[in-house]
Every structure is written in C-alpha cells, then in structure tokens.
Amino acid sequence: MNLPTPAIVAQSAVRRLPRLALLLLCVAYVLPGFWGRSPWKAQDLESLGYMLQLAQPTLSDAANWFRPSLLGQHDPQLALLPYWLGASFIQWAPQGWEDVFARMPFVAMLALTLAATWYAVYALARHPAAQPVAFAFGGEAKPRDYARALADGGLLALLACLGLARLAHEATPALSQLCFASLIFVGLSTLPRWRLHSGLAVGVGMLGLTLSGAPSVALWLGVGGSLIRAVAPIDPTLGRMRMLDLGLLALMCLLCVTTAGALDLWRWRVEPYAMVNVHILAELMLWFTWPAWPLALWSLWRWRAQLIQAWLYPHLALPLWFVAVMVGATWLTGLSDRALLLALPGIAALAAFALPTLRRSLGALIDWFTLLFFSFCALTIWVIWVAMQTGFPAKPAANVARLAPGFLPEFSGLAFGLGVLATLAWGWLVKWRIGSHRAALWKSMVLPAAGAVLCWLLLMSLWLPLLNFARSYGPTVQKLQMVTGTARCLQYAGISQAQGAALLFHAKVRLQAATAPSAECPWLVMDEKNLPLLNNRLQDLGWTPEATAARLGERSDRLLIFRPSQPLLHDTPTLPAAAKN
Incomplete structure (x- = not known):
C-alpha cells in the first residue's frame, strides 16, 4: 500500500548515537536535583x-x-x-x-x-x-x-x-x-x-x-x-x-x-x-x-x-x-x-x-538559537556564582544580597568541579556540532538537550546552596530552634501543611494540635498571617507571643512562637533575649 509519508531518509542519516554519551547525558540530568537538595x-x-x-x-x-x-x-x-x-x-x-x-x-x-x-x-x-x-x-x-x-x-x-x-x-x-x-x-x-x-x-x-x-x-x-x-x-x-x-x-x-x-x-x-x-x-x-x-x-x-x-x-x-x-x-x-x-x-x-x-535551514536555525540561548544562560549562572564568591561583579552580588538577605555563600570543590566539567563538555559539543556537518537525524536535538542538561546541572551544583536557602524552610526552622531549644514536641495552630512538614523534617519534633500549654509541649507555633483570627483564642488557652522565626527580610512564611502565659511545672528555661530576634 502506498502511504503518504514525507520522510525521505538515507541510510547514512540514521547513524547510531553513541550509547555511552546518551547514558551519561541521562545520568547528568536525573541525579542532580535529587541528591544534596533540601525539600523545597x-x-x-x-x-x-x-x-x-x-x-x-x-x-x-x-x-x-x-x-x-x-x-x-x-x-x-x-x-x-x-x-x-x-x-x-x-x-x-x-x-x-x-x-x-x-x-x-x-x-x-x-x-x-x-x-x-x-x-x-x-x-x-x-x-x-x-x-x-x-x-x-x-x-x-x-x-x-x-x-x-x-x-x-x-x-x-x-x-x-x-x-x-x-x-x-x-x-x-x-x-x-x-x-x-x-x-x-x-x-x-x-x-x-x-x-x-x-x-x-x-x-x-x-x-x-x-x-x-x-x-x-x-x-x-x-x-x-x-x-x-x-x-x-x-x-x-x-x-x-x-x-x-x-x-x-x-x-x-x-x-x-x-x-x-x-x-x-x-x-x-x-x-x-x-x-x-x-x-x-x-x-x-x-x-x-x-x-x-x-x-x-x-x-x-x-x-x-x-x-x-x-x-x-x-x-x-x-x-x-x-x-x-x-x-x-x-x-x-x-x-x-x-x-x-x-x-x-x-x-x-x-x-x-x-x-x-526538517529542512537544513530550519535545523541550522534551531542550532544557532539553542547555542546562543543556553550559552547565555550558562554564562549568567557562572557570573552570578563568581559574584557570590568574590563580590565581583558588584551588581550581581548586590542583587543576591538583596533577594536573599542573610545568605552566606560557601565554596564547594565538588560543585565547582562538576560545573567546570559540564561547561567543558558543552564547549566540546558546540565545537563538534559547528565543525561537523553530519546527516544524523538526531543532530538537531543534541544542542537543545545538552543545553538543558548543562543549565540544570549548573543550577543544582553552583547555585544549590542559594536555592536551598531561598526555597526551603531550613533557615526559618533554625531561628525557631534558637527559641524552643531542645523541645521535642510543638503545638501548632494555623500553619500550612508545608510549614508542618518543615517542622517534622528539619526540627525532628512531634506536632500536636493547639490545646492548653503542657510540660510535654511547652511551645506553640503559628503562621503570622493567621494572628488576627486566632490571637484571642490562643490567649484564652493560655498562650502569649514570645518571638518570630523568619529569615532576615522575609515578609512571608513568618512563624510566631508562643510560650505559656503562666509558668508551668518543669517548664523549660527562658532563653536570652538575643535569641528572640
């Protein structure tokens, strides 16, 4: 049966993509983002x-x-x-x-x-x-x-x-x-x-x-x-x-x-x-x-x-x-x-x-657009990482400090090495693609896929500490633990499921719905947005505000910490006032 097919392909155009290269590309895409990343x-x-x-x-x-x-x-x-x-x-x-x-x-x-x-x-x-x-x-x-x-x-x-x-x-x-x-x-x-x-x-x-x-x-x-x-x-x-x-x-x-x-x-x-x-x-x-x-x-x-x-x-x-x-x-x-x-x-x-x-002109357009787009993205990631580490260029460093106040960059040799290897591999691939005129069918998708993998790998290596700081509750929970100390049980009222999960994971505490204060659960946490709705109810139960846990400059996801209004038997010691800020 004669089928209306537009594909005209010679045997020379279906050469095999090296299996090792394809496997390494998949591994470089799959593993980053699962390993070393805090829950976001x-x-x-x-x-x-x-x-x-x-x-x-x-x-x-x-x-x-x-x-x-x-x-x-x-x-x-x-x-x-x-x-x-x-x-x-x-x-x-x-x-x-x-x-x-x-x-x-x-x-x-x-x-x-x-x-x-x-x-x-x-x-x-x-x-x-x-x-x-x-x-x-x-x-x-x-x-x-x-x-x-x-x-x-x-x-x-x-x-x-x-x-x-x-x-x-x-x-x-x-x-x-x-x-x-x-x-x-x-x-x-x-x-x-x-x-x-x-x-x-x-x-x-x-x-x-x-x-x-x-x-x-x-x-x-x-x-x-x-x-x-x-x-x-x-x-x-x-x-x-x-x-x-x-x-x-x-x-x-x-x-x-x-x-x-x-x-x-x-x-x-x-x-x-x-x-x-x-x-x-x-x-x-x-x-x-x-x-x-x-x-x-x-x-x-x-x-x-x-x-x-x-x-x-x-x-x-x-x-x-x-x-x-x-x-x-x-x-x-x-x-x-x-x-x-x-x-x-x-x-x-x-x-x-x-x-x-694909026509040759369309394939060339895809290659050049992809080359410019992902090369620019990779360069941007590197420039901002250098600015975080050294303070130069000054403007990207200032932007990071403004958007993530309190973040302290740290150098990781492993992340730097992975970033350098990925960038060198991208440069070699660009040289291969520009310098060779192979007829393989998959050639037009090599640069888009490799560029996406490159940028994802750079983000999950060079920028991972910054992204963990900005998108996780780890810093907020650390502020909370400065107030609650070694308490293993917290009461809660008006917090989101993500905030509750953060307390379970980062603080390793047992969570209990809000009741009257007790020696087993002497602290209570609440999302600051819900204070107008729950403040009177919490006061009736015997709670009074003690401190706020949030990253420096954070306007959302602020946790209020409450202590008992009256001293409890076997109550936890009061922490210094510096820990309440």
Whole structure:
C-alpha cells in the first residue's frame, strides 16, 4: 500500500548515537536535583511530610496507610502509591537520611520515564506508515536503524523540555503520574509486537496512575489508546490486535474502576472558571514544552496527509491522543503545570517525527538559537556564582544580597568541579556540532538537550546552596530552634501543611494540635498571617507571643512562637533575649 509519508531518509542519516554519551547525558540530568537538595516549598515538602507521617511507627496501621494525612488533613488528591513508596524507603533510612531515601523510588521513576519514552518512539517508528520513502535503487534507511535514530531524537526532545526539569526532580505524585502515564504510552505503542510485556506495562501504568491520584486520566488514556490500536490497519510484520488483547485491556480498565471505587479515589476537580483563560494556557504551553512544541507542530503539518485519518496511523494518533487528553486536563483543572507534565512524552514523540522532514535551514536555525540561548544562560549562572564568591561583579552580588538577605555563600570543590566539567563538555559539543556537518537525524536535538542538561546541572551544583536557602524552610526552622531549644514536641495552630512538614523534617519534633500549654509541649507555633483570627483564642488557652522565626527580610512564611502565659511545672528555661530576634 502506498502511504503518504514525507520522510525521505538515507541510510547514512540514521547513524547510531553513541550509547555511552546518551547514558551519561541521562545520568547528568536525573541525579542532580535529587541528591544534596533540601525539600523545597511547597508540594515537594508537603509530600515528604505525608511520607514522614506514614513512616512513624505509631501510624503504621493499615487504616492510616490508606488515608495518609498531615496535620490531621488528608491529601485532596488521595495519591496513595507515591507516599507508600517514599514511606517504605524512609523506614530503611539511617537517621538524617530520610529525604535521600524517600527520593530513591522517584529517581527510578524518572529513569523509567526516559526509557519508556525511548522505546515508545522506537516502536511507533517501526510502523510501516512511519517508514521513509523507498528509493528506486535502494539506499533508504533500514527500519530498525531509522526507528532507533528517531527514538534517540525523541528522548533528546524530552530532555530538552524546560518544564520537565523542576517537576521531574520532586518527590511528588506528579512524577509518579508521569512515570505511569509513560508506561501506558510505551505499552500501547509496542502492541501487538510484545503482547505480554505490553499488556503488563499498560496494566501497571493504569493501576499506578489510579493509585497516584489520577484514575480519570488513567481511563481516558487507556481506553482511548486501546481504541486507537484496535482500529489501526493490519501490519503484516506484527499482526493485528486479537480479541484476547482487547479483553485484557478491558480487564485492566475494570480493575482501575474497581480500585478507584473501593478506595474512594474518584475526585472531580474541574474548575470551569479557568476555561476562559486560553491565553494563560497558551503561555504555559509556550515555555513549559519548549523547544519540543514547534517541532511537534511542524510534524503535524508535514504529516498532514496521514493526519486526516490519524486513527489509522498510530505513530501520530497515539501521541496526539495523549497530548490532547493532558492539555484538556490542564485546561479543566486550574491550568496546572503538573497536569501538563504528563503530555511531555507525547509531545516529544511528535517532535521526533519532525526530524526526518526538517529542512537544513530550519535545523541550522534551531542550532544557532539553542547555542546562543543556553550559552547565555550558562554564562549568567557562572557570573552570578563568581559574584557570590568574590563580590565581583558588584551588581550581581548586590542583587543576591538583596533577594536573599542573610545568605552566606560557601565554596564547594565538588560543585565547582562538576560545573567546570559540564561547561567543558558543552564547549566540546558546540565545537563538534559547528565543525561537523553530519546527516544524523538526531543532530538537531543534541544542542537543545545538552543545553538543558548543562543549565540544570549548573543550577543544582553552583547555585544549590542559594536555592536551598531561598526555597526551603531550613533557615526559618533554625531561628525557631534558637527559641524552643531542645523541645521535642510543638503545638501548632494555623500553619500550612508545608510549614508542618518543615517542622517534622528539619526540627525532628512531634506536632500536636493547639490545646492548653503542657510540660510535654511547652511551645506553640503559628503562621503570622493567621494572628488576627486566632490571637484571642490562643490567649484564652493560655498562650502569649514570645518571638518570630523568619529569615532576615522575609515578609512571608513568618512563624510566631508562643510560650505559656503562666509558668508551668518543669517548664523549660527562658532563653536570652538575643535569641528572640
């Protein structure tokens, strides 16, 4: 059958991307941000708080594991699985390593997301409709080599997406949802080539997505993707999906519905007022999916002859369906970038199919824009780091002092060495790309992916102390402990879940809802914003303000510390007045 394909690719253009280089690029992207970073405000810290609560021996019964809570409040998303994984690893953690062990399953989830995206693009590119035009005298790209080159390009496109960096390095339900959505994607993409493994991937993905707080998304992706695979034309090399395959997929859907109903996971969080903010959605997609979205649009344009009947061509229909579902979910749930995160594998797959259709001028434009953009970003990171260390240039140093008052920079030889190695590698890659005119399909995505990895690595090495100071509650909790001393129990009133999680993690204290003062819990903390609402109530209970805990110059997230109005038996000693400032 003659298929309208715009891909014209010679065998010389599908040369193999060195596996070691690709592996090192992925490692340089995955590990920074998980290692050495304090939990940041607010979702990252809240998720750790849920895990710490679950990991406590007194809360390890089954009822609490099925209803995780923090400060007496249950998770509105009811994302059970990510908290189960984090809490299970925390129980094996040595003292002081709880956050490191809690992130271990999420490191594996991000790595699994990258691998699933690669195999999904590889499987879709093996479809006959996705293959390049056959030459009259031979020499066109072989199907296996062509699919491998596109898979490399799809993985590089995913790494290059700006929105992936921060959210994919947080131990939150968003990352687990991304991982399991990727498993659904790769499972449907590989059907019916690997029936057993594909069905297992779809089943695990749908069940994991359901237990990660997104049962509706799991059903939309699973049911819609299954229908796309069912109506696709017969592939003589792979065969067609059998009734057994469809029956297994239907069984997976039924299992997800049953699980969600039994655990009361159905929650509809549609926010209709946000539907009119189309321009905000466009702005979000513009930067969040950059630079993959221009290539994805180019791919849809160049493959438009197949797009008219896209349901017959799974290499277009399947990623397009995933993107459409997640963009719709983003639009209907308050324009959340965490929902849009799940669209990135599909957008990266569409971007990969643009690579065999790119004109040389367009590829050169991508290279030069990427070179200038990421080189400027890397230079900015280095200049500000030098200013923090030496005070020169003076203006960046003054800006850091103004934006992060009280921050004391420190030199780390390891961070400096990693930054130098990453920058030298970027310089070598730019020299290779400019000096060589290789015809490899993935060449246009090398600089975007490497530039994104470079900037993320520099931020998570050179700027990590500054970012930890600015985005964590560590300095605030240190000020609080100067007042409360070695108290192991704190009462609370009117604090956020992130503030409560910070007290659990940084102060290692037991939290108790506000009651009358007691010798076991002689201090009370409250968010300063809630003082007008709770001040009279706290006075009636016998509390009086003692001090404020906040970073120097901090106008938000200020914690008020209360002491008993009357002396208590076995009360803690009063601290010097200098500790109250």
